[in-house]
Amino acid sequence: MNTIYIDQKEILKRYKYIDKQTHKGIQGHALLIGGSYGKIGSVCLSSKAALKTGCGLVTAFVPKCGYEIVQISIPEVMVLTDVQEKFISNITFEIVPQAIGIGPGIGQELYTQKALHDFLKINTFPLVMDADALNILSLNKSWLSLLAPKTIITPHPKELERLIGTWKSEEEKFEKTKLFSKQYNLIVVMKGAPTHTIDGETIYENSTGNAALATAGSGDVLTGMITSLLAQSYEPLNAAILGVYLHGLTADIALPDTGYQSFIASNVIENIGKAYLTLENAQK
Numbered sequence: 001m002n003t004i005y006i007d008q009k010e011i012l013k014r015y016k017y018i019d020k021q022t023h024k025g026i027q028g029h030a031l032l033i034g035g036s037y038g039k040i041g042s043v044c045l046s047s048k049a050a051l052k053t054g055c056g057l058v059t060a061f062v063p064k065c066g067y068e069i070v071q072i073s074i075p076e077v078m079v080l081t082d083v084q085e086k087f088i089s090n091i092t093f094e095i096v097p098q099a100i101g102i103g104p105g106i107g108q109e110l111y112t113q114k115a116l117h118d119f120l121k122i123n124t125f126p127l128v129m130d131a132d133a134l135n136i137l138s139l140n141k142s143w144l145s146l147l148a149p150k151t152i153i154t155p156h157p158k159e160l161e162r163l164i165g166t167w168k169s170e171e172e173k174f175e176k177t178k179l180f181s182k183q184y185n186l187i188v189v190m191k192g193a194p195t196h197t198i199d200g201e202t203i204y205e206n207s208t209g210n211a212a213l214a215t216a217g218s219g220d221v222l223t224g225m226i227t228s229l230l231a232q233s234y235e236p237l238n239a240a241i242l243g244v245y246l247h248g249l250t251a252d253i254a255l256p257d258t259g260y261q262s263f264i265a266s267n268v269i270e271n272i273g274k275a276y277l278t279l280e281n282a283q284k
Contacts, residue, residue, distance in 0.1 A: 044060075
């Protein structure tokens with residue numbers, strides 16, 4: 001297999017340093033679409049992660065029941081709401097984001113499925129798809145052709161299986177994922193231990209992270225981080241590779257203080273700054 005090992009040396013080739021003259025208008029605007037009744041926390045995690053990864057502006061698009069939750073939880077994030085109270089039914093917005101992340105907590109209501117289909121038909125923005133957005137795609141495989149080239153998808157093993165079918169060995173899993181990536185021209189972030197990012201024939205194996213990341217909301221945070229990097233004008237492949245690396249690094253940094261058991265998704269967000277500092281310090 002054509003595998004590239006992603007360590008700090010490889011990451012520093014891709015990492016872009018902040019311009020000292022920058023302002024929020026240059027740092028990108030990310031839109032996170034998701035949430036449903038009882039699952040607004042997913043979008044809160046994604047949105048906060050997008051901000052902490054360096055995005056200048058972040059907007060969350062949620063059902064009406066999520067409005068106060070997001071506004072109170074993360075005052076730095078702007079909020080747009082769907083017409084429906086408990087789920088997303090019609091994805092419309094007048095803002096111009098540089099990247100969109102869709103799926104965390106979104107559910108699989110039929111109205112939501114139709115809303116996703118209508119959105120994919122007209123979307124022109126760089127896109128990250130996760131969670132139930134992927135499960136909806138696996139129920140409607142013909143919609144995969146609507147995805148723009150180099151759309152990033154971030155499936156965990158079960159979501160991947162729903163998209164590409166079952167496999168009998170690790171080798172078969174990689175072969176099927178490579179074929180899937182090539183067929184639809186997608187970047188697949190295959191979450192696991194370790195996480196692999198697949199772009200056509202090439203596999204990028206991440207070197208950071210540990211078992212502490214196996215916790216609720218960890219994937220929502222990763223979606224926010226990758227969407228943030230896309231909005232900051234990283235190429236899709238580099239946004240995926242750097243997002244996965246930083247996400248894993250936060251767990252490596254936090255582990256001595258939290259241990260495996262008490263590490264939660266919010267600890268990823270709390271340690272993004274320290275993860276960035278290791279890259280900044282490595283260049284000095």
